[in-house]
Amino acid sequence: xxxxxxxxxxxxxxxxxxxxxxxxxxxxxxxxxxxxxxxxxxxxxxxxxxxxxxxxxxxxxxxxxxxxxxxxxxxxxxxxxxxxxxxxxxxxxxxxxxxxxxxxxxxxxxxxxxxxxxxxxxxxxxxxxxxxxxxxxxxxxxxxxxxxxxxxxxxxxxxxxxxxxxxxxxxxxxxxxxxxxxxxxxxxxxxxxxxxxxxxxxxxxxxxxxxxxxxxxxxxxxxxxxxxxxxxxxxxxxxxxxxxxxxxxxxxxxxxxxxxxxxxxxxxxxxxxxxxxxxxxxxxxxxxxxxxxxx
Numbered sequence: 001x002x003x004x005x006x007x008x009x010x011x012x013x014x015x016x017x018x019x020x021x022x023x024x025x026x027x028x029x030x031x032x033x034x035x036x037x038x039x040x041x042x043x044x045x046x047x048x049x050x051x052x053x054x055x056x057x058x059x060x061x062x063x064x065x066x067x068x069x070x071x072x073x074x075x076x077x078x079x080x081x082x083x084x085x086x087x088x089x090x091x092x093x094x095x096x097x098x099x100x101x102x103x104x105x106x107x108x109x110x111x112x113x114x115x116x117x118x119x120x121x122x123x124x125x126x127x128x129x130x131x132x133x134x135x136x137x138x139x140x141x142x143x144x145x146x147x148x149x150x151x152x153x154x155x156x157x158x159x160x161x162x163x164x165x166x167x168x169x170x171x172x173x174x175x176x177x178x179x180x181x182x183x184x185x186x187x188x189x190x191x192x193x194x195x196x197x198x199x200x201x202x203x204x205x206x207x208x209x210x211x212x213x214x215x216x217x218x219x220x221x222x223x224x225x226x227x228x229x230x231x232x233x234x235x236x237x238x239x240x241x242x243x244x245x246x247x248x249x250x251x252x253x254x255x256x257x258x259x260x261x262x263x264x265x266x267x268x269x270x271x272x273x274x275x276x277x278x279x280x281x282x283x284x285x286x287x288x289x290x291x292x293x294x295x
Contacts, residue, residue, distance in 0.1 A: 042247070052080050103122055144169075231280055
């Protein structure tokens, strides 16, 4: 462990941290596929994303989900985003919301999907808040919630009661603060461990050292990655990777761990090619195949 990371743990009172590495990931993810497999073998995910002016977040997430290996993806978006999505992500299928500009309803059978992602570029309008609440009340599929999905959650009283066991939440520090209040780093780690143990949810607390809590009350710490990944859209890419892995049938905790690991390794490969200052979120998708194949 590099000294700067060791000092980080020491300064924040984290003793004997459980480090995220390939050895504590599901090795089946990295094995070659069977010769006669077809796209139906690798899951169908639904991504609820986008609002007028924020199409890019969902596009990044969609591409990341596909690049992580899911067989199919359907994206639910406002009407005005239809053409840009069909052009930008031709591999994706599209479901159109009744609203022109924001997420307002999801009147489709979610049972046909293997996993659901909610949040990238969604916006925080009242219509979206009500639609998200309805989705969570009626959903029984594995789900990952990020970005504006989390910001909308923070506006719902007792939102934790809406979360099924193994729901994955992926807040950055500010989103965490909106959801749970101000805390220092050690307090956040203790909090997510306790919450995961009590509610059975999985929390990916993003940052320079990302922490992942599981329902057993453990916390895994990712020390790969670099400051170049602190750029617009990086979190949207992570959401897509986790969603794509989740759709392939991996458990929510394994999907979170694999997703964070691959995201970070892709970032380190991107750094080697572009440097930290010039790295953009799309580069993480560009090098995701190397993170998967070269591990």
